[in-house]
Every structure is written in C-alpha cells, then in structure tokens.
Amino acid sequence: MPNLPSKKEIFLTGLWKDNPVLRQILGICSTLAVTNLMVNTLVMDAGLIFTVCMSSLTVSLLRKYTPMRIRMMVQTLIIASYVIIVDIMIKAYLPDISEALGPYVALIITNCIIMGRAEAFARHNPPLASLLDGLGMSLGYSLVLMAIAFVREPLGFGTLLGFSIMPEGFVQWTIMITAPGAFFTLGIMVWIMKYFRPQPVEEKK
Amino acid sequence: MSQIHPLTLFFAAIFTNNILLTNFLGLCPFLSISREKKSALGMGAAVVFVMTTTTALNNLIYYKILVPLKLEHFRFIVFIVVIAAFVQLVEMIVERFFPPLYYVLGIFLPLITVNCAIFGASLFMVIRKYAFFQSLAYGAGSGIGWMVAIISISAIREKLQKTSKLPRGLEGPAITLIITGLLALAFLAFSGMIRVQ
Numbered sequence: 001m002p003n004l005p006s007k008k009e010i011f012l013t014g015l016w017k018d019n020p021v022l023r024q025i026l027g028i029c030s031t032l033a034v035t036n037l038m039v040n041t042l043v044m045d046a047g048l049i050f051t052v053c054m055s056s057l058t059v060s061l062l063r064k065y066t067p068m069r070i071r072m073m074v075q076t077l078i079i080a081s082y083v084i085i086v087d088i089m090i091k092a093y094l095p096d097i098s099e100a101l102g103p104y105v106a107l108i109i110t111n112c113i114i115m116g117r118a119e120a121f122a123r124h125n126p127p128l129a130s131l132l133d134g135l136g137m138s139l140g141y142s143l144v145l146m147a148i149a150f151v152r153e154p155l156g157f158g159t160l161l162g163f164s165i166m167p168e169g170f171v172q173w174t175i176m177i178t179a180p181g182a183f184f185t186l187g188i189m190v191w192i193m194k195y196f197r198p199q200p201v202e203e204k205k
Numbered sequence: 206m207s208q209i210h211p212l213t214l215f216f217a218a219i220f221t222n223n224i225l226l227t228n229f230l231g232l233c234p235f236l237s238i239s240r241e242k243k244s245a246l247g248m249g250a251a252v253v254f255v256m257t258t259t260t261a262l263n264n265l266i267y268y269k270i271l272v273p274l275k276l277e278h279f280r281f282i283v284f285i286v287v288i289a290a291f292v293q294l295v296e297m298i299v300e301r302f303f304p305p306l307y308y309v310l311g312i313f314l315p316l317i318t319v320n321c322a323i324f325g326a327s328l329f330m331v332i333r334k335y336a337f338f339q340s341l342a343y344g345a346g347s348g349i350g351w352m353v354a355i356i357s358i359s360a361i362r363e364k365l366q367k368t369s370k371l372p373r374g375l376e377g378p379a380i381t382l383i384i385t386g387l388l389a390l391a392f393l394a395f396s397g398m399i400r401v402q
Contacts, residue, residue, distance in 0.1 A: 025236055025378045029321045032229040072318075073289065080282045088278065103328035106281050110321035112233050176395060179227050183386030187379050195374030 010129055011136040020113045020137050021144040021186075022193040027113040031145055032182035033104050038161045042098050042151040045142035047105055048085040049135070052114050055079045056134030059122040066123070075118045076109070084106045113137060144189070151185050152176045211342035214335075218346025221396045224322050225354045226389040228329075231322030235355055235385075236378055238313075245359035249352030251313045253345065255295065260344030263327040266339055272368050284327045289318045322351055355380050358385060 020026045034044045034092045058078045059066075066074050091098045098105070108114070117137055122130040153159060156176035158166040175181045209217075217398045224230045231252070264282050271277055282349045300307045317323060326347045330340045361384055365371075369382060 016267060026233060027228050028236075029232045029298050029325075032232070076285055076289065077282065080285055084278055084281055087281070101323055102332055106322050106328050107325055109228070109281055110324045175390075178389075179229065180386040180390040180393065182229065183389055187220075187382030187386060190382060191375050191379035193374075194377075194379060195372075 005130065007132055008025040011132045013133075013136060015136045015140040019140040019144060019193075020116075020205060021141055022190055025172060026188070027111040027118055028186065029111070031141075031148065032179070032186060035145055035149040035185075036152050036156060036177045037100070038146070038149045038153050039098060040100055041145050043090060043094060044104065045099060045138075045145055046197060047083075047090065048108055048111070048113075049138040050086055051082045051108050052117060052134040052141075053081050053131055055114055056117055056122040057127055058082075059118040060125060060127045060130035063123045071116075071123065072119075075115060075123075079114050079118070080109050080141060084137065085147060113141060126183070147189065148182070148185050152181060156181065156197040209339065210339045214339055215342040215346040218343050219350040219353065220392065221398060223350040223354060223389075223392055224326065224347040225351050226392045228325065228384070230325040231320050231351055234316055234320050234350075236359070236381055238316075239355050239359040239362055239381065240289065242356065242359045242363055244313075245355045246352075248313045248316070249348075249355050252320065252351050253348035255288070255292060255314075256319050256326050256348035256351070257341065257345040259284075259291055259323060260326045260330050260347075261337065261341040262291065263287055264330055264335065265338040267331055268337075280331060284324060288323055288327070292318050322347065324386055354385075354388065357388060 021028060021031055034040045055075070055078050059075055062074070062078075083106060086108065087098075090101070090105060117130075117134055121133045124131070150160070153161075155173045156167055158164060158170050158172050173181070176185075218224065222228070225232065225235060234248060238244050266283060266287060267277075267280060271280055271283060276283075292314055299314075326344055330343060335343055358381065362381065365380070365384075
C-alpha cells in the first residue's frame with residue numbers, strides 16, 4: 001500500500017486529531033450514559049479499549065478470508081464475541097458496576113466506533129497498524145469520556161471517584177447527573193473543540 | 206416478571222422513559238439524520254416498525270429458546286443477528302410489494318441495524334424482565350418516543366438554519382446536542398407522572 005502513514009501517526013490520529021467523539025461524533029450513546037460517575041466510566045473505557053483493539057486485530061487478520069458481501073455480519077459477530085467476554089468478566093469481578101452499567105456494556109456492540117474502525121481501517125490494513133489504530137481511537141474515546149465524567153461527577157454529586165472534593169456547603173447540581181446535563185456538557189465540549197480547530201471537511205457534506 | 210400494565214409501559218416509554226432523551230440510545234442517527242423533517246419522519250417510521258417487531262421477537266426467542274437451553278450469555282449475538290436478519294427481510298419484502306413505501310423507508314432500513322436504540326430496547330426488555338405483551342408495548346412506545354424526539358429536533362433545526370446566526374463552531378452537532386439537552390429537560394417534566402423501572 002503506498003504512503004502508509006507511520007505507526008505513530010496512526011496512533012495519534014485516533015487519540016486527538018480525529019478524536020472519535022469530539023470530531024466524528026461517533027459512539028456517543030454510551031459516552032453520555034455512563035459518565036455520571038467516574039468509576040463507571042473507567043470500567044466502560046477498559047471494556048471498550050479491549051473490544052476495539054481485539055476486534056480491529058481480528059478483522060485485520062481475517063481480512064483476506066472474509067467475503068465482501070457478508071463482511072458486516074462477520075465483523076458484527078467478531079465484535080459481539082469480544083463484548084460477551086467483557087460482559088462476563090465485569091459480571092464476575094465487579095458485580096456492582098455491572099449492575100450500574102446495565103445494558104451499556106452490551107451496547108458496545110453497536111458502538112459505531114468499533115464498526116467504523118473495522119470498516120474504514122482494519123479491513124484494508126495489516127494487523128499491527130489496525131491494532132494501533134484501534135488503540136488510538138479507543139484511548140481518544142476514553143479520554144473524552146473521562147473529561148465528561150470529570151465535569152459531571154463533581155458538579156452532580158460533589159465527589160470524584162467517590163471521594164468528596166467539593167467545599168462544605170456545595171449545592172449539588174442535580175441536572176448534571178440527569179440526561180440534560182450530559183447533553184449540555186458534550187455539546188459545549190464539541191463547540192470548544194470546533195471553535196479552536198474548525199473542520200473544512202464538515203462543510204462539504 | 207414485572208407487573209406493569211402494557212399500556213402504562215407504552216406511555217412511559219414515550220414520555221417519562223424516552224429511550225433517546227433519558228437513555229441516550231440511538232444518538233448517532235439522531236444527529237446525522239435530523240437535518241430535515243422529511244428524512245426524520247422516514248427514519249422515525251422505520252425505527253417504530255423495526256423496534257416493535259424485534260423487541261417482541263427477541264422476547265420470544267429469549268424466553269422460549271435461550272433460557273431453556275441455558276444459553277443466556279449468547280443473547281447479544283442472537284439479538285443482533287435477529288435484528289440484522291429481520292431488517293434485511295423487511296427491506297426485501299417492502300421493495301418487492303410496497304414500492305412507494307420503499308421510497309420513503311428504503312435508505313433508512315440498512316442504517317437501522319447499527320441503531321443502538323433497537324438493540325438497547327431488546328436489552329432493556331431482558332434486564333427489566335418484561336413479558337411478551339409488555340415487550341410489545343415497550344418496543345412500540347420506545348420507537349414512537351424516538352420518532353417524536355427526532356421529528357421535534359429536525360423541526361427546530363430547520364427553523365434554526367433559516368433564521369439564526371450561530372457563533373463560530375456552534376453550528377452542526379454542538380448546537381444540536383444543546384437543543385437536545387433542552388428537549389430532555391422538557392421531557393424531564395413528565396417524570397413522576399408514571400414510575401417505571
């Protein structure tokens with residue numbers, strides 16, 4: 001393949017330049033649902049990083065053997081199998097968090113980031129590059145999730161990772177732990193990101 | 206089994222537990238297709254139809270096949286395959302027998318497979334232990350709730366495009382998210398009318 005970007009470049013693209021949440025607005029369903037508590041966010045991130053990396057790797061390894069017509073089905077099945085592993089692991093070791101996350105672990109399957117990476121990158125590229133691409137994308141995703149949780153948990157509950165950090169007499173912003181707070185936080189983050197780095201490609205669509 | 210009346214569940218799924226505004230499901234198509242009212246309507250109708258049928262279908266498959274065989278862990282794969290297969294089937298039937306409908310829904314149907322709201326409804330159905338009629342009502346209600354949300358947002362966005370000047374960077378997804386937040390705030394006013402979990 002001509003002018004394949006360097007490994008470092010692939011990794012950084014996902015992490016920051018084309019950040020999946022802020023730039024491509026992908027996979028935000030789970031972004032918003034799990035970010036009212038930092039602990040949930042961290043567990044979700046770990047699950048997602050594992051799934052994206054492994055499925056990117058697998059899709060890439062199987063790329064020469066997968067018939068074009070049924071590739072979506074194959075990719076979905078690969079992703080679903082990894083998500084089942086994650087789900088069973090979380091249920092076994094962190095039952096409380098598994099309860100709190102509810103269906104959102106399983107919803108990793110329909111998270112557009114994974115499918116998007118498999119479709120856009122992993123099925124044309126060698127395994128190592130795909131793994132790095134997956135790692136970069138999922139880390140970029142995780143960073144944004146943590147940033148949102150970092151705003152929502154202190155304002156909503158007055159805590160961070162369960163420790164009280166706000167001064168005495170702080171009135172909790174209940175709106176932050178409910179749905180609207182999540183939409184506002186993400187909306188403002190996307191705005192800031194776009195303000196500083198306007199995206200010419202967006203206008204053409 | 207929870208004992209909520211299916212009809213209560215139906216209204217709860219539209220207003221108090223709106224799948225988009227309180228559970229954040231189906232946001233990706235919501236943001237990308239809400240630019241025009243017409244396409245929002247088509248997508249909404251497709252979601253209502255597919256969500257109602259697949260939630261009920263998955264309920265039957267889960268309780269009649271997976272539970273007796275102790276294969277509950279494979280429900281993710283089974284659900285997603287059922288949804289994908291069903292969408293494909295519907296697409297073929299609609300194309301063959303109802304061409305006018307195909308023009309309206311056609312391009313949206315393939316997109317539905319990756320709509321997490323559809324999959325999410327099936328997952329909630331299992332977690333909340335709904336019986337068959339409850340899942341049917343829940344699926345229909347969630348679908349309609351999603352449609353209501355996407356149509357209202359697209360109407361607001363159409364108006365916004367014509368009349369207002371937005372600050373740099375706010376146009377597109379950012380303003381849509383903030384408006385969605387306001388809409389969710391409005392729907393929060395319904396909570397407490399019906400309590401469902």
